[in-house]
Amino acid sequence: MMQYFEFQNGSSFLEITQENTTIKTRCGQKGTEGTITEQVFQDTDTATQEYNRLVQEQKKDDSYYFILGDYRL
Numbered sequence: 001m002m003q004y005f006e007f008q009n010g011s012s013f014l015e016i017t018q019e020n021t022t023i024k025t026r027c028g029q030k031g032t033e034g035t036i037t038e039q040v041f042q043d044t045d046t047a048t049q050e051y052n053r054l055v056q057e058q059k060k061d062d063s064y065y066f067i068l069g070d071y072r073l
C-alpha cells in the first residue's frame with residue numbers, strides 16, 4: 001500500500017509505503033529523492049495499524065494535500 005501527499009505550496013512531499021511488516025516514509029523537497037525512514041514490525045497486523053495511523057495523521061494535517069492513494073493488496 002502507498003499514499004502520497006504534497007505540501008500545500010507544492011515544494012515538498014511525503015510518501016508512506018507498507019510492504020508486509022515494513023513501513024517506509026520518504027519525504028523531502030520535490031525533485032529530490034528525499035529522506036527514507038524504515039520501520040520493521042514483528043507482524044503484518046501491527047504494521048498495518050501503524051500505516052493507517054500515519055496516513056490518517058497526514059490526512060488531518062491541513063498543510064498537506066492527499067494526492068494519490070494506491071491500495072494494492
